[in-house]
Amino acid sequence: MALTVGVIGGGQLARMMVPPAIGLGLEIEVLAENEGSSARIAATEVGDYHDADVVLAFAKGKDVITFDHEHVPQPVLKALVDAGVSVHPSPAALFVAQDKLVMRERLSAIGLPVPDWARLSAPADLQAFLDEHGGRCVVKTARGGYDGKGVRVVSDAAAVDDWFAQLSDDPAGIGAALLAEELVDFRRELAQSVARRPSGDVVAWPVVESIQRDGVCAEVIAPAPASAGRISDMAEEIARTVARELDVTGVLAVELFETTDDRVLINELAMRPHNTGHWSIDGSTTSQFEQHLRAVLDLPLGDTGTHDEWSVMVNVLGGPATGTIADRLPRAMADEPGAKIHDYGKDPRPGRKVGHVTTTGDDLDDVVYRARAAAEHFLD
Amino acid sequence: MALTVGVIGGGQLARMMVPPAIGLGLEIEVLAENEGSSARIAATEVGDYHDADVVLAFAKGKDVITFDHEHVPQPVLKALVDAGVSVHPSPAALFVAQDKLVMRERLSAIGLPVPDWARLSAPADLQAFLDEHGGRCVVKTARGGYDGKGVRVVSDAAAVDDWFAQLSDDPAGIGAALLAEELVDFRRELAQSVARRPSGDVVAWPVVESIQRDGVCAEVIAPAPASAGRISDMAEEIARTVARELDVTGVLAVELFETTDDRVLINELAMRPHNTGHWSIDGSTTSQFEQHLRAVLDLPLGDTGTHDEWSVMVNVLGGPATGTIADRLPRAMADEPGAKIHDYGKDPRPGRKVGHVTTTGDDLDDVVYRARAAAEHFLD
Numbered sequence: 222m223a224l225t226v227g228v229i230g231g232g233q234l235a236r237m238m239v240p241p242a243i244g245l246g247l248e249i250e251v252l253a254e255n256e257g258s259s260a261r262i263a264a265t266e267v268g269d270y271h272d273a274d275v276v277l278a279f280a281k282g283k284d285v286i287t288f289d290h291e292h293v294p295q296p297v298l299k300a301l302v303d304a305g306v307s308v309h310p311s312p313a314a315l316f317v318a319q320d321k322l323v324m325r326e327r328l329s330a331i332g333l334p335v336p337d338w339a340r341l342s343a344p345a346d347l348q349a350f351l352d353e354h355g356g357r358c359v360v361k362t363a364r365g366g367y368d369g370k371g372v373r374v375v376s377d378a379a380a381v382d383d384w385f386a387q388l389s390d391d392p393a394g395i396g397a398a399l400l401a402e403e404l405v406d407f408r409r410e411l412a413q414s415v416a417r418r419p420s421g422d423v424v425a426w427p428v429v430e431s432i433q434r435d436g437v438c439a440e441v442i443a444p445a446p447a448s449a450g451r452i453s454d455m456a457e458e459i460a461r462t463v464a465r466e467l468d469v470t471g472v473l474a475v476e477l478f479e480t481t482d483d484r485v486l487i488n489e490l491a492m493r494p495h496n497t498g499h500w501s502i503d504g505s506t507t508s509q510f511e512q513h514l515r516a517v518l519d520l521p522l523g524d525t526g527t528h529d530e531w532s533v534m535v536n537v538l539g540g541p542a543t544g545t546i547a548d549r550l551p552r553a554m555a556d557e558p559g560a561k562i563h564d565y566g567k568d569p570r571p572g573r574k575v576g577h578v579t580t581t582g583d584d585l586d587d588v589v590y591r592a593r594a595a596a597e598h599f600l601d
Numbered sequence: 602m603a604l605t606v607g608v609i610g611g612g613q614l615a616r617m618m619v620p621p622a623i624g625l626g627l628e629i630e631v632l633a634e635n636e637g638s639s640a641r642i643a644a645t646e647v648g649d650y651h652d653a654d655v656v657l658a659f660a661k662g663k664d665v666i667t668f669d670h671e672h673v674p675q676p677v678l679k680a681l682v683d684a685g686v687s688v689h690p691s692p693a694a695l696f697v698a699q700d701k702l703v704m705r706e707r708l709s710a711i712g713l714p715v716p717d718w719a720r721l722s723a724p725a726d727l728q729a730f731l732d733e734h735g736g737r738c739v740v741k742t743a744r745g746g747y748d749g750k751g752v753r754v755v756s757d758a759a760a761v762d763d764w765f766a767q768l769s770d771d772p773a774g775i776g777a778a779l780l781a782e783e784l785v786d787f788r789r790e791l792a793q794s795v796a797r798r799p800s801g802d803v804v805a806w807p808v809v810e811s812i813q814r815d816g817v818c819a820e821v822i823a824p825a826p827a828s829a830g831r832i833s834d835m836a837e838e839i840a841r842t843v844a845r846e847l848d849v850t851g852v853l854a855v856e857l858f859e860t861t862d863d864r865v866l867i868n869e870l871a872m873r874p875h876n877t878g879h880w881s882i883d884g885s886t887t888s889q890f891e892q893h894l895r896a897v898l899d900l901p902l903g904d905t906g907t908h909d910e911w912s913v914m915v916n917v918l919g920g921p922a923t924g925t926i927a928d929r930l931p932r933a934m935a936d937e938p939g940a941k942i943h944d945y946g947k948d949p950r951p952g953r954k955v956g957h958v959t960t961t962g963d964d965l966d967d968v969v970y971r972a973r974a975a976a977e978h979f980l981d
C-alpha cells in the first residue's frame with residue numbers, strides 16, 4: 222500500500238507538496254477551503270477545516286494529517302488525535318505557533334534569545350513598555366496576523382486602541398492580549414529551516430538571508446552571505462533547540478534578526494514549509510516540501526546539501542496588472558532560460574504571493590540579477 | 602487563463618509530466634487507459650484512445666494534446682488535427698515512430714547512419730539477408746514492440762515463421778512486413794535527447810550511456826563517460842537532424858550504437874520523454890518532462906546544463922517480490938539520504954518498470970555505487 226498524506230489547506234504550500242509526493246509514490250490529498258484552490262490538482266475535497274466532522278471524514282484512511290497553515294482550531298486537532306489519527310506537527314506544537322504570546326512565553330522559558338517583549342492587556346501596559354524602550358516599539362496581535370498584517374510600529378499608547386477593543390478569548394479573534402516588542406536594531410533578517418522526525422532526527426538547511434518589503438518576504442539568498450561560522454552555527458542551534466523543545470515535527474522555519482551588535486534573535490516561527498525555504502526546490506538535494514512529507518511520515522530525512530554555491534529566490538508579489546502569469550511566460554523564459562519559474566495558479570491581486578522564481582549558480586551577482594530579471598516579467 | 606495540456610496515456614511518463622506542470626502553473630489533464638493508472642493524480646478521464654470521439658471530447662479546451670506513448674492510431678490523430686486541435690508531436694512525425702520499417706526508410710533517405718537493414722515479406726528475404734550478413738542478424742516486428750519485445754536474434758530463416766504468419770495491414774498488428782538488421786558490433790549503447798519547438802528551436806542534453814539488460818534499459822550514466830568531443834558531437838548532430846528532418850516537436854530520444862570502429866549508428870527513436878532521460882529530473886536545470894511541456898506549448902526552451910559532473914539513473918525493474926516500494930522506503934532513505942527515489946505508483950510485477958533512482962555528484966564511482974545501493978533496496 223502506498224503511504225497516504227492528507228494536507229489541510231489548499232494554498233501554495235500544499236500545492237508545492239504535490240510534486241515530491243508524486244516523486245516518492247505517496248498518495249496526497251488536500252482538504253481545500255474552496256474550489257479552484259492553488260492545490261486543486263490534489264484537492265479531493267472542499268470543506269471547512271473549522272468543522273471537526275469534515276476534518277475527521279477527510280482524515281479517514283490517511284497515514285498522516287499535516288497542514289498548509291497553522292490555523293486549524295485546537296478542538297479540531299484534538300478530535301483528530303482522539304480518533305487515533307497521526308497529526309504532525311502535533312496540536313501541542315501548533316498551539317505555540319498559533320499565538321504569539323504563547324510563543325514568546327515558551328521561547329523565553331527555554332532561554333532562547335528573543336527581543337524584549339511584554340503582554341499588553343490595556344493601553345497603560347503599552348505606555349509602560351514605551352517608557353522603558355525609548356518611546357517606540359512594535360505591537361502585534363497574538364493571533365491572526367501574517368505577512369505584515371497584525372503588526373504596527375507605534376510611539377503612542379493610543380495607537381492600537383482598535384485592537385485593545387477587539388481582545389477576547391475567542392480563538393478565531395486576535396487573542397486575549399497584545400504583544401509589545403522592542404524595535405530591534407538589526408543588520409538584516411535571516412531564516413533558518415530545519416526538519417524533525419517524530420523519532421527525533423533533525424536536519425538543517427543553510428541559514429538564509431530574507432529581504433522583506435512592506436513586511437512581506439521579497440527575496441531570499443541561500444546561504445546568507447558571510448554567515449559561515451558563528452552566525453550559521455547560532456542560527457542552526459536556535460532552530461534545533463526550538464524543534465526539540467517544542468516537539469515540532471515536519472519543517473520548522475525560524476525567522477531571525479541579525480542585530481547590529483552581532484546577536485541573533487528569534488522573530489517568528491512557522492511550523493510548516495516556509496517562503497524562506499522555497500529556494501530548496503531548485504537549490505537543494507532535498508526540498509523543504511519533500512522533507513516535510515518525509516518528516517511527518519517519520520521516514521528518514523534527505524540530504525540538505527546544495528548543488529550550486531548560491532540560490533536566489535524572488536517572490537512574484539501581486540502578479541501582472543493585466544492578464545496572467547501564463548501570458549508572461551514566453552518573454553521570461555526566453556530571457557532567462559535557466560530560471561525556475563513557479564506559478565501558484567492563483568489570480569493576480571495586489572500584494573498577493575502568486576509565484577516565485579529561483580536561480581542558482583556560483584556567482585552571486587549573476588544569480589541575483591537573473592532571478593530579479595525573470596521575476597520582473599511577471600509584474601508591471 | 603492558464604495554459605492547458607492534455608496527455609494521452611496514463612503511464613509513468615505522463616505521471617512525471619505532472620510535477621513540472623504544477624511548477625509552471627500549467628493545467629494538466631491525462632486521458633488514462635484505466636482507473637488507478639500511474640498518472641492517476643491528473644487522470645481526469647479514463648477512456649480508450651483508439652476511439653476518436655473519446656479523444657476529441659478529451660481534447661476540448663486544451664491548448665495542446667501530447668502523448669505518453671506513440672500508439673494513438675493515425676485516424677484518431679488526424680481527427681484531432683481536422684478539428685483544429687494543436688497536436689505535438691504531429692501525426693506525420695508519429696507515423697515514423699509507429700513503424701520501424703517506415704523509420705528505417707526515412708532515416709536512410711535522409712542519409713543518417715543506421716545499421717544495414719532490409720524489409721522482409723517472407724522467409725526467403727530473411728535467408729537472403731542472413732547470407733549477406735554472416736548467417737546471423739536481428740529481426741524486429743515493425744509495430745508493437747518495446748523493451749525487448751518484438752526483437753529476436755536469429756540464424757535460421759525459419760526462426761520467425763510465427764511473425765510472418767501474423768503480417769497484415771491492420772495498424773493494431775505487428776505490421777505488413779518484418780525488419781532485418783545487421784548485428785552491430787558495438788562497444789556500448791548511447792542515447793541522445795533533444796527537444797524541439799514547433800517554431801524550430803532545438804536544445805540538447807549531454808549524450809548518455811545506456812546499459813541494457815535483457816533488452817531493457819537498466820542504468821544510465823550522464824554524460825556518457827569519455828564521450829566529449831567527437832562522439833558527443835556526432836550524437837547531437839544526428840539527433841538535431843532527425844528532429845528537424847522529421848519535424849519532431851517535444852522531446853526526441855535517439856538510441857544509438859557506438860561501434861567498435863568508432864561510428865555512431867541509430868538504433869531506435871522515441872518521440873516523447875524517454876527512460877534514458879529520467880536522470881534530467883534531478884541532474885539537469887531543465888528536466889525532459891518540463892522541456893517536453895515547454896516544447897509542445899511552443900514556449901522558449903530551458904537550460905539543459907547540469908549541476909553536478911555526473912548523474913546516474915538506475916531503474917527499479919519488477920520491484921519487490923513481496924510488499925510494495927513504500928515498504929522499502931525507510932531502509933533505502935536511511936542508507937542513501939542523497940538518492941532521489943521515484944516510485945511510479947504501479948504494482949510490482951517481474952520486469953515491469955516500477956520506479957527509478959537517481960544520484961548526482963562529481964565522483965562517478967561513488968555516484969554509481971549510491972544509485973545501485975539505493976535501487977537494490979526495492980528488489981529482492
